[in-house]
Amino acid sequence: MPSSSVPRRGSAIPARPGVHAVGRETRKGKGWHFYAWRGGPKFWIDEAHYPSSREFLAAYTEATALPRAAAYTVPNLVDDFLSSPEMPKGERTRTDYRRWGLRLAEEFKDDPAEIFEDPGSRGEVNEWRKQWAHSPRQYDYAGTVAAVLLNWAVDQGKIRQHHCQRLRKVYEVDRAEIVWTPDHREAIEAKAPEWIRRILTAACETGLRVADLTKLAWSHVEATPHGRRIRVRTSKRKRVAYIPVTEAMGKLLDATPRDRMLILLSERGKPLTPHRASEGLRQWRDKAGLTPESLGYDLRLQDARGTAATRLLSAGLSLAEIAAHMGWSIRHAAAVIEHYARVSPDETDAILVKLATAKGSAS
Template sequence: MTPALVDLFLSSAARAKAARSFEDQQKWLLRFAAHFKDAPAVIFEERGSRSEVNQWRAQWKHSPKQHDMAGTHAARVLNWAVEEGHLSEHHCHRLPKLYGVDRSEVVWTPSDREAIDAIAPDWIKRLLCVACETGLRPGDLVKLTMASVERTPQGRRLRVRTSKRGRIAHIPITPALAEVIDATPSGRLLILTNASGGQLTEHRASEGLRQWRDKAGLSQELRLQDCRGTAATRLLNAGLSLSEIASHMGWSLRHAANVIEHYARVSPGESDAVLVKLAQAKGAGT
């Protein structure tokens, strides 16, 4: 039965590794299992099952992102079922998506950062700076410790194992990032904390920046995750190749190039230097 298939997947090695990712995966797949609770899993070998899955996820059509998430998780468990031999095939590949926002054009510009720095408390300013200088996801930002700082022949870098892919990322410490690290109180392990100096959660980090973004009158499209576009430019300027940046961000080479090119267009003070380096990176075949 379909619920049993979902249970098998959620207890398998194929399930999401990161806690937050697994919570999301479990939430959507339990919804999927509840809807198809009376259906044997083999119904997904029939062509008509594609329509059934589309009808199920249509209940979230008011929220394109949730609508697409439902289809993504359904297809993932069915792909796994085919790979493991529980199904011979399924017909839910490449379900049409509603959410089509291209966030490569959503970046924090120098003027946006200045607007936040002018009014926000120190913990928010530190958060925004580190996010824009490293490109780390919120879940990795809140775990950064002083132990992540390593010496190199030319200076310092951060050595971070990213939570989403479990890869080791080596991030150059730029002058702006160095200021934040060097201003971290002696004896404090965490580089970023909440207003009270305690553990900062991923949710509080995102919500805190959103609140001060609104107070500064900035675009409501800007989110903590969008600091990654700014960071891509910083990393290019720090000497990383386009392929290294794409690998660190989990992006394609084309997306990384598009993000950096857009940042240069909306940041006139950096346009020429950034575009020259981007052209060199493309020309080098990276």
């Protein structure tokens, strides 16, 4: 929350009855922005709490003579965005946008939406998201949602402009070199129950995101002239992916009853949520000794996509096809596969030869 040394928005004592005075911290110290009324036009900026100059009074008189429209507040703006067609389609993203949008509305609940037209609002948004400074990912996500929402507001004519573009991000991580190696998978195979082993196998062999893994069904499996493939429309990019069924994935499918609609289920035989799948693997990962403390990094279910990229290259997909399926650049896909080969000595030579050939075809 904002520091107690900074006047909170709307907490100022009006310079005149009806005036909405907003306290702001500036480079020169505390300053005040004056609006003709709450939600009304801004007509004055001053360092004094109670300006009484003739110029101030003249500006106030002129501003109050303007037609007084109903106040359009920040909560109004957030509500309009959350109910708009521009909201993301993915369920997880929609939930996250709603959570952070409502948090923004709560913080600026007494303010007119046009407060974001003022350059000083950038500092106030940064001050608001400092509540999550302990979590760089949340700190960044708060700023991302605020910028998305305000971009929409400008596009829709709700406000004329805003100053929260490209808010500084503090979460930086390159997970290209984090993959599930054969040793990691063997540790899970030796310790975890079957439902967890099946989740990891499917993730490492298909490269599907967790949200798509939990929805994987027999209806997605198709016969081909030389085997089987998985045909699925991905939840994030809404693209149809064609994934060859590898030997390990084939064994998993063959062990799945045909009268079961979903391929992966929980320990109780119930449909999985993405959270339960990720959390279940994390718990057994730790029990298998693959903790962040022992490895030096946090190995997650999503990191199985790097292993899958290698599997798909071996199955005959081109780098371009792998990159399109994963939502990566060709360069990133090549970097992930090359790293996997370095940490998996048993298949280094074969993978590097395939990778070199794939790179030559992609260039």
